[in-house]
Amino acid sequence: MDKLLTTSGGRQQLLLGNEAIVRGALEAGVAFVTCYPGTPSSEVPDTFYRLRKQNPGATRYYFEYSTNEKVALECAAGAAVAGLRTMCTMKHVGVNVAADPLMTLAYVGVNAGMVILTADDPSLFSSQNEQDNRYYARLSGLPLLEPVGPAELKEVTKYAFSLSEELGLPVLMRTTTRVNHAREPVPFQRLPKTKTQGKFEKAPFQYVTVPAVSRNLHLKLLAAQKQALAISEKSDLNKIFGSGKLGVITSGVSVNYVLDAVDDLGAKKKIKVLKLGFSWPLPEKKIARFLKSVDKVLVVEEGEPIVEEAVNAIANRCGAKCDIGGKQMWKFPPVSVDVERPKFLSRAFEYNPRMVREVMAKYFGLKQQAPRPVSLKGIPDLPGRPPNLCAGCPHRATFYAVKEVVGPDAIHPTDIGCYTLGLLPPISMADFLICMGSSVSSSGGLSFATGKKTVSFIGDSTFFHSGLTGLVNAVHNNHDFTLVILDNGTTAMTGHQPNPGVDTEALGDPTTHIDIEQVVRGLGVQHVTTIKPFKVRSAMAAIQKAVDFKGVSVIISQELCPLYARRVAPKTKRPFAVNPNKCKGHLDCIQKVACPAMFLDDQGKAQINPLQCIGCALCAQICPENAILPVKAKA
Amino acid sequence: MKELAREPLDLVITGVGGQGNVLASQVLGRALLDQGYQVTVGETYGLSQRGGAVMSQVRVTRRGVLGPLIAENQATAIISLEPMEALRVLPTYGHPEVVVLTNDRPLQPLGVIAGQAEYPQPPKLRAAIEELCGRLYWLPATEEAMKLGAPILANVIMLGALAASGLLPIGAPEIEAALAEMFPDEKMAANRQALAVGQELVA
Numbered sequence: 001m002d003k004l005l006t007t008s009g010g011r012q013q014l015l016l017g018n019e020a021i022v023r024g025a026l027e028a029g030v031a032f033v034t035c036y037p038g039t040p041s042s043e044v045p046d047t048f049y050r051l052r053k054q055n056p057g058a059t060r061y062y063f064e065y066s067t068n069e070k071v072a073l074e075c076a077a078g079a080a081v082a083g084l085r086t087m088c089t090m091k092h093v094g095v096n097v098a099a100d101p102l103m104t105l106a107y108v109g110v111n112a113g114m115v116i117l118t119a120d121d122p123s124l125f126s127s128q129n130e131q132d133n134r135y136y137a138r139l140s141g142l143p144l145l146e147p148v149g150p151a152e153l154k155e156v157t158k159y160a161f162s163l164s165e166e167l168g169l170p171v172l173m174r175t176t177t178r179v180n181h182a183r184e185p186v187p188f189q190r191l192p193k194t195k196t197q198g199k200f201e202k203a204p205f206q207y208v209t210v211p212a213v214s215r216n217l218h219l220k221l222l223a224a225q226k227q228a229l230a231i232s233e234k235s236d237l238n239k240i241f242g243s244g245k246l247g248v249i250t251s252g253v254s255v256n257y258v259l260d261a262v263d264d265l266g267a268k269k270k271i272k273v274l275k276l277g278f279s280w281p282l283p284e285k286k287i288a289r290f291l292k293s294v295d296k297v298l299v300v301e302e303g304e305p306i307v308e309e310a311v312n313a314i315a316n317r318c319g320a321k322c323d324i325g326g327k328q329m330w331k332f333p334p335v336s337v338d339v340e341r342p343k344f345l346s347r348a349f350e351y352n353p354r355m356v357r358e359v360m361a362k363y364f365g366l367k368q369q370a371p372r373p374v375s376l377k378g379i380p381d382l383p384g385r386p387p388n389l390c391a392g393c394p395h396r397a398t399f400y401a402v403k404e405v406v407g408p409d410a411i412h413p414t415d416i417g418c419y420t421l422g423l424l425p426p427i428s429m430a431d432f433l434i435c436m437g438s439s440v441s442s443s444g445g446l447s448f449a450t451g452k453k454t455v456s457f458i459g460d461s462t463f464f465h466s467g468l469t470g471l472v473n474a475v476h477n478n479h480d481f482t483l484v485i486l487d488n489g490t491t492a493m494t495g496h497q498p499n500p501g502v503d504t505e506a507l508g509d510p511t512t513h514i515d516i517e518q519v520v521r522g523l524g525v526q527h528v529t530t531i532k533p534f535k536v537r538s539a540m541a542a543i544q545k546a547v548d549f550k551g552v553s554v555i556i557s558q559e560l561c562p563l564y565a566r567r568v569a570p571k572t573k574r575p576f577a578v579n580p581n582k583c584k585g586h587l588d589c590i591q592k593v594a595c596p597a598m599f600l601d602d603q604g605k606a607q608i609n610p611l612q613c614i615g616c617a618l619c620a621q622i623c624p625e626n627a628i629l630p631v632k633a634k635a
Numbered sequence: 636m637k638e639l640a641r642e643p644l645d646l647v648i649t650g651v652g653g654q655g656n657v658l659a660s661q662v663l664g665r666a667l668l669d670q671g672y673q674v675t676v677g678e679t680y681g682l683s684q685r686g687g688a689v690m691s692q693v694r695v696t697r698r699g700v701l702g703p704l705i706a707e708n709q710a711t712a713i714i715s716l717e718p719m720e721a722l723r724v725l726p727t728y729g730h731p732e733v734v735v736l737t738n739d740r741p742l743q744p745l746g747v748i749a750g751q752a753e754y755p756q757p758p759k760l761r762a763a764i765e766e767l768c769g770r771l772y773w774l775p776a777t778e779e780a781m782k783l784g785a786p787i788l789a790n791v792i793m794l795g796a797l798a799a800s801g802l803l804p805i806g807a808p809e810i811e812a813a814l815a816e817m818f819p820d821e822k823m824a825a826n827r828q829a830l831a832v833g834q835e836l837v838a
Contacts, residue, residue, distance in 0.1 A: 599747075
């Protein structure tokens, strides 16, 4: 039995933050879980999925990977209004997709605990922006909890369900990458019995949000916010540590850095820290008392100065005279492609312990032991290590074939998935991306405005997530472009979750497989071809026909992700090697496809690393000398 | 519970996606927790499964709970599964006394493969690391792992080396016990061998 399903309490387990969320939900008796995966939230749904699949007898909750976040939230809303404890998880930008149901679900409310996880990504480790989703609590009027580490994550998740029931509202729980991806000992409590049978009492004048109903529902939400404020004022999640006439107000992962700094500075009797774990509605009276008890206060929060501005307003209202420090609003860290560590309390990028300590020492006039840095003299320039498409990735073959057909001038709107890495040279086939699904819809605008050949890329999961409506729009309005659906049979980027197009038989899941080609034809696309990208010549011929077609054409490039195939359908192909007698050093293999299995030897000739090559044969097909051949099987 | 070589003991474990350094940090965390230490592990990955750099940080204390990040220039040791990655994190986390244990096998990034950037010559790389740290263990972990039949074992070999370096308050048997909690029995023979090889490399 998996440790996460231990029914008794007791022993501490070293858990990832995201696993702690799952355990917290299990300890709350969660019955219905929906999600769309996305870093840094993915291990939450993946753990629910794995536990359910491996222990069908010991898990009673329903779980699904939904097609997108809006769908996930609406599906969960149905279960919650019928009285089941539900959880709905997504990354920060997913909340944008779910924002429509979120705003009005806040009006309608829930009849059993509902917890919505928003996993934010300061510093953009794997996201298209670093928006601060604490604003969503203000926008929707829903309460917001911000746990700081795995042990607290488990407790807070569990508490969030009962808070949700007390208020009759969904509860937002916001994490950041450092919280989701930290590991810490987590003590367990008992698992309760799970209630999986709900009941829906018809009450259209509460649940059907026509204007006459919603006017009242808005007032109901405002009253619930008032109730939430009273709870926040008394909540132990808004807690004071230490004592002294200097103060820090902080929330989220920064709490860790502040407490580490107080320790490092030996200032437990000088600095007191107000940690805001129940951070919306803000406990205004508690903050006012805190402000009146200190001479100086520093607000430490990643992202936007949301708490800071509120603290300033509260100080004004309550007449607190303390000095209030915080972000440098209009000073920015340097521009960098790498994860940049800001040296001051900035609005951009995640914070770090040393910076927080230095800022605190300076603001409070405390002495600190200066760290001894390393001299950078004599360090050679290090080549960067950007992520890359894997050896044998079928996307590389599709990109190659499309570029051979349309040349470098075509415009390539792209989308969110591994294939976004087609951005990097030598592939360089990603020209525009704003969000999931934007490849399809933006193609119409780009091709109309430029008159240029437009070939866009979208993955299978992203296509189901938000490509469908864009494609209908394109067909309906007679757009002119080719959409390439990169169907690698899984949601590769976020860890191989199933999606509606996945052959679920291999996974043994009871879900239904939806054929992408049939869907595309059903949406009215007149020119649809499915290709096998590793058959380079025939793939190119099909692509040529598709781009010659006037109107919307779709290519479905079908080949399993090799990492996924290794798990579900392992078969070994022989690796390839370069025959040095035949190789004339054109280096097409390296310059056009840059597979990580290839490298240049001391003589500047191409070589293949047999440990990495999986035998996809792409390079063998493009070598002008036919110098790349399978390694002979050992006798 | 033994005293720590430093309080807190801050270990940076780095390498390239797919080398198993996140797993190494989990094993280490579990072994230390089993012996009663308070452990916080911070993991940095994202797109890194696709060949990018991956770092995890293991923080160990006998006192309260620590945050998930090590302060800059304050790591006790840097354990790297790839030599250039050791040098990459040194300016950020190193200081004149930091101990570095690194696998000596280079993994070329994309730019180098495509001939657009140069990988530093290994002797130069080694000299640069040596210059910047207090003590360097330059270890043929991948080479030894290939002798055992699986290059992926380099991470367990590095854990064996770490256990023998005297930096930890625990030894190889405790790491082995943690491995046994996480791996099926049939994988344990290779893991035991790898731990032993790692210890010999440092002894």
